[in-house]
Amino acid sequence: MDDSLHLPVSVFRAVCELLARDYRVMPLLEMVRLWRAGQKLPPRALAITFDDGLGSNYQLGYPVLKALGLPATIFLTTGFVDGTHPLWFQEVDRAAQARGWGRAELYAELSRLKRLPDAEMREAVSAGVAGLNLPPPAEVMQPLTWDQVREMLREGLVDFGGHTHTHPVLARCDAAQQEAEIQTCRDRMEQELGVRPVLFAYTNGGQGDFTTQTQALLRRHGFEAALTMLPGRLRPGREAMALPRYGNPTTVLEARAVASGAFELLRQWRGGDRR
Numbered sequence: 001m002d003d004s005l006h007l008p009v010s011v012f013r014a015v016c017e018l019l020a021r022d023y024r025v026m027p028l029l030e031m032v033r034l035w036r037a038g039q040k041l042p043p044r045a046l047a048i049t050f051d052d053g054l055g056s057n058y059q060l061g062y063p064v065l066k067a068l069g070l071p072a073t074i075f076l077t078t079g080f081v082d083g084t085h086p087l088w089f090q091e092v093d094r095a096a097q098a099r100g101w102g103r104a105e106l107y108a109e110l111s112r113l114k115r116l117p118d119a120e121m122r123e124a125v126s127a128g129v130a131g132l133n134l135p136p137p138a139e140v141m142q143p144l145t146w147d148q149v150r151e152m153l154r155e156g157l158v159d160f161g162g163h164t165h166t167h168p169v170l171a172r173c174d175a176a177q178q179e180a181e182i183q184t185c186r187d188r189m190e191q192e193l194g195v196r197p198v199l200f201a202y203t204n205g206g207q208g209d210f211t212t213q214t215q216a217l218l219r220r221h222g223f224e225a226a227l228t229m230l231p232g233r234l235r236p237g238r239e240a241m242a243l244p245r246y247g248n249p250t251t252v253l254e255a256r257a258v259a260s261g262a263f264e265l266l267r268q269w270r271g272g273d274r275r
């Protein structure tokens with residue numbers, strides 16, 4: 001199983017307890033708007049995000065967030081939540097399990113697929129699962145339902161952003177397909193939730209996974225900010241359509257290092273970056 005998608009609940013709870021105790025966890029949109037207005041963020045400000053729209057966010061994560069009163073933003077792959085588009089990388093993951101692949105083989109295959117033009121990647125995934133009788137994914141790996149999304153939205157602690165409709169790597173799509181992914185995602189969310197999303201998270205989120213064209217399309221469709229997976233802190237002068245973000249910590253120690261800035265300091269020091 002792709003462990004990067006999943007944290008044991010006990011670790012997640014311990015990380016959240018640390019954040020609740022030592023940090024000012026704020027809604028991402030509030031943080032982005034303060035930052036865009038050129039205002040200073042509160043000390044130790046931090047936002048929590050989840051990508052894709054997995055059922056585990058509601059079943060496992062949400063009770064912890066509620067107990068601690070921590071706000072969070074979930075970025076939805078709308079076709080996944082609709083039940084019309086399984087996440088392609090989950091299919092690859094399940095096919096790898098069925099074939100008895102090790103983690104190294106799975107990761108090599110995922111990184112190969114992420115570099116292909118989208119149509120070729122989809123064909124390769126279909127070919128890879130053809131003939132395998134895959135069991136359905138575990139319940140927590142299934143999508144959130146729109147009812148769960150609406151419930152969380154209504155209760156006010158969690159809000160939602162866009163994460164495409166079918167989870168392609170946007171830079172591997174032509175302009176028309178990129179626009180369709182962004183627009184369909186926005187429209188499905190508006191239809192189901194009654195509000196248009198204004199935050200977006202890039203699929204995969206690396207430097208070459210979106211383009212200036214992607215950024216322009218997001219602006220045109222009403223998005224205020226987009227998150228990458230490029231690690232870093234929210235500083236003045238950053239591009240709003242390419243905001244930095246840290247991946248999920250796998251231990252409390254790692255969470256502390258990332259949130260406190262110790263990790264960043266070490267990275268800058270190693271990179272000779274003296275800013």
Ligand SMILES: [Zn+2]
Pocket residue numbers: 051052163167202203204
């Ligand atoms: Zn994703």
